[in-house]
Amino acid sequence: MDETTSPQDQRTHGRADAAPSAARGLRAWSRRRRITSLAVAGLVVLLAGNTVSVRTETAEASGEQIVRLPGGDVHVVQDGPPGAPAVVLLHGLAGSAAWWDPVLPPLRDLRVVRVDLLGHGGSAKPVEGYGIAEQAHRVGAVLDQLGVRRATVVGHSTGGAVATSLAERRRDLVTALVLIDTGPRADAFLGDGFVARLMTTPVAGELIWRLRTDGTIRDALSTAFTREVRVPDQIVADIRGMTYRGLIATDEASSAYLKERPIPDRLAGLGLPTLVIFGSQDRRWQPSSAQDYRRVPRARIEILDGVGHTPMFEDPGATGALLHDFAVEAAPR
Secondary structure: OOOOOOHHHHHHHHHHHHHHHHHHHHHHHHHHHHHHHHHHHHHHHHHHHHHHHHHHHHHHOOEEEEEOOOOOOEEEEEEOOOOOOEEEEEOOOOOOHHHHHHHOHHHOOOEEEEEOOOOOOOOOOOOOOOOHHHHHHHHHHHHHHHOOOOEEEEEEOHHHHHHHHHHHHOOOOEEEEEEEOOOOOHHHEOOOOHHHHHHOOOOHHHHHHHOOOHHHHHHHOHHHOOOOOOOOHHHHHHHHOOOHHHHHHHHHHHHHHHHHOOHHHHHHOOOOOEEEEEEOOOOOEOHHHHHHHHHOOOEEEEEEOOOOOOHHHHOHHHHHHHHHHHHHHHOOO
16 A cells, blocks of 8 residues: 555545446446347247247147047047148047057148047046947037048048948038948957957956056957057057946947948948948958948948958058048049
8 A cells, every 4th residue: 555645545546446347347247238138139039930930830740639529528639731631530449549650651641630539548538428429429529620621531440330420410521431340230240359358248347447457458459450560559558548438338339339220221321432441351340241331332342361450550551542542532622
């Protein structure tokens, strides 16, 4: 410290020195603030551009949603261009949208709508509402909400009964039908495997269902395939997620629908283009019963050699090509 400087002068001098430092700090802070503001602005622009990109991609690509309906909400998965001809895919008993995964690639230029029937997959699982006509009504309501006005409707096994009922109810909506290994009449049923039969037996079936494991479910699925097929974990998980009531009520509804009137008789008066695909080695329905559909005007029958009850997994290439070509041909001009 300078001996000639008084304490008062020192304090004054200190404040004078501090002023330029404060000014320099203020200018530096202002520069940092401008840089930060520019960076934030740039990030906002990038995010805005990315948001537009994501929204466009979502509109064009696949998407899952829940359609709210009285009596039970319905899980739906959509794929493909929204403006393309529409194809609606309905799974069978204990199935879900995942059962159609192998045939999606050949259908990529179509608008594909996969619906989980009530009690299945990601749809609601109430106590009632499992009648075939009720399921068909719900599918029609879903398509109305999605803005689907005309569609080729495809059903596998029990899903074929729902597709037929929808065609009976909604001639304004269904332009063509595809039935995949859908038994034409009740007495054509060959039966299920031992575990599957136990599951539908009162008391014993409910107990087995409560104790079900992935292994039990895979055993019950054995008659769904003739060729060697790796069953995806998602399919097993979707079955595990069902209620026993949903499983039994859907099975009973399908049997009642066939006993009431065979499907070929129902289709005969509709006059719709119809494609029937059947595996020559189906272990659940008599393969020869596919010939019952010959009495349906405008029906075409395709038998896949060496294929069982589930052509979507056992021969996805041939099955997907048949679906695609038929849907394009049947699309409204």
